[in-house]
Amino acid sequence: MSEKIILDYGSGGKASQRLIKNLFVKHFDNSILSKMDDAVLISDLQGPLSMSTDTFTVDPVFFPGGNIGSLSVHGTVNDVAMLGAIPKYISCAFILEEGLEMDDLDKIVRSMAIAAQEAGVLIVTGDTKVVPKGAVDKIFINTTGIGSVIADPSPSGSRACPGDAILVSGSIGDHGLAILSHRQGISFETDVLSDSQNLNHLILKLINELGDVHVLRDPTRGGLATTLNEIALQSDVEMLIEQDRIPIREEVEGGCSFLGLDPLFLANEGKFICILPQESAARALEIMHSDPAGQGAAIIGEVREERKGKVILRTGLGGHRLLDMLEGEQLPRIC
């Protein structure tokens, strides 16, 4: 019979220690984590820091293109990087439901280890809570990351300037559609994989080669439309987007029209918006296209000053429509 997670694994006693040693310390293998104190000493971070936190509650836990473990590393690595920073250290905190299959936890932890290795970050400290059956749905993971900011000034949602070019690093809506297609109760088939991936290496190239990048942000929950709206509000500018230039896979377009969803509001977990001076835009696009994480990159619009705080979509026929932020979410537990 397969082993299941029991309450004792979250007790702080012998069973906890075994789980930590045989699973977490084993896979996340590094000398800082293995010291086993309640806090960790980090000696080599210089200058200003970037810090970000995210809790992952995605349903289903395993989805086409990833699982909650890889996603929990990618998500925080990317958020830390968006300040023009090199992510270095990550904490991870698990909430496990009593009865979770140990094999599933093992797969998730292995995926986290691989994602961390690919990003060049160390998972240095953690926490494990096991709650009685029914108190949480299978597994939720929090990751919090810190890194060294190398951009000066640092990109921020408040730095978009009229005249700037707006780029997106690749196709939109893949993660949202991939999750949806495997959501219980939805019968729908697609070959679309989640785009969940680390973006930090590409971000580093952009910062190193271009110097000043005004805005970097990954359009996760709420999708491209919501994130552009946030930036328009933070910077008090208009975002004019050319609808035809937004990269969207045919399968995503198809799936969305089948389900009655708008891909512009679907979550992405491996894409970012980049806003920078017009004169750097062509070079930025080249850099993105030369990296596996930026293959589908495109210039999708420009920052203007007319309708401050608004995102305007220019359609193929030359019409304009307001692309507003949604009140709520098209679907919960997408990340």
Added chain:
Amino acid sequence: MSEKIILDYGSGGKASQRLIKNLFVKHFDNSILSKMDDAVLISDLQGPLSMSTDTFTVDPVFFPGGNIGSLSVHGTVNDVAMLGAIPKYISCAFILEEGLEMDDLDKIVRSMAIAAQEAGVLIVTGDTKVVPKGAVDKIFINTTGIGSVIADPSPSGSRACPGDAILVSGSIGDHGLAILSHRQGISFETDVLSDSQNLNHLILKLINELGDVHVLRDPTRGGLATTLNEIALQSDVEMLIEQDRIPIREEVEGGCSFLGLDPLFLANEGKFICILPQESAARALEIMHSDPAGQGAAIIGEVREERKGKVILRTGLGGHRLLDMLEGEQLPRIC
């Protein structure tokens, strides 16, 4: 009718933005958080850092002496401080169950703000997920903290030396018993309050006045007995503890014998173990007694080299017994 948390609050859309602005940014009020980027820029942390993470799943959410909000700040502030560090910045990530009362969330957030202010830390970044009813039990909170390490060398569970004195900063088992007395299904009355409190100011005094402190650790899950066992293993030494010197409230002794529990294994959330050279012990005790957080402090034993990795309890009658780590937990969801 009272307002309840709905899924839209976790969407990343307009409802999310309102919750963040009207609740989190309002109460946690600081210029770093209010920038509203996905990661925050921290410019003023010098030298080595201490980092720690913890997820709080305590049941009940409100308990005598605190609630999940204050606890989530105290717990992480204390873990960061135990490396001989000044905690500075905290992230907080909420998982909210659809249908949670907004009034309850408001109370919890206010308690976090007060606890952070008392500790002198800023809550600078966060995340809010709302999951459908039944996918989590009411509210879980992750906090991750960073701070500047001022002790050099830094205290660690691996630095206990034969001859060192073992102190504890106050009465043992209060948190565990307070939670238990309010756990559903347990009918039991007591006046005991949780000891949940910030320990960072007292820790700072000890480090500043004494210089080298070998070990600092707060005996949370698993209690004093488990934590002493961890240290004995990490340092490969014996811990000899005088049973009569362990400070335990009469009400806790009484409650424990009624419930068939051992107070040495009950969680504490406002106490710490301090291990340091014998010649500093009297002064350490004075410093503790002069601080509100160390009123009940006592010297409870000494580090020896005989039975490496073991904790030995010397009873009032002069007998000795092995104080082993439990396999599991006396009760889940204590923190």
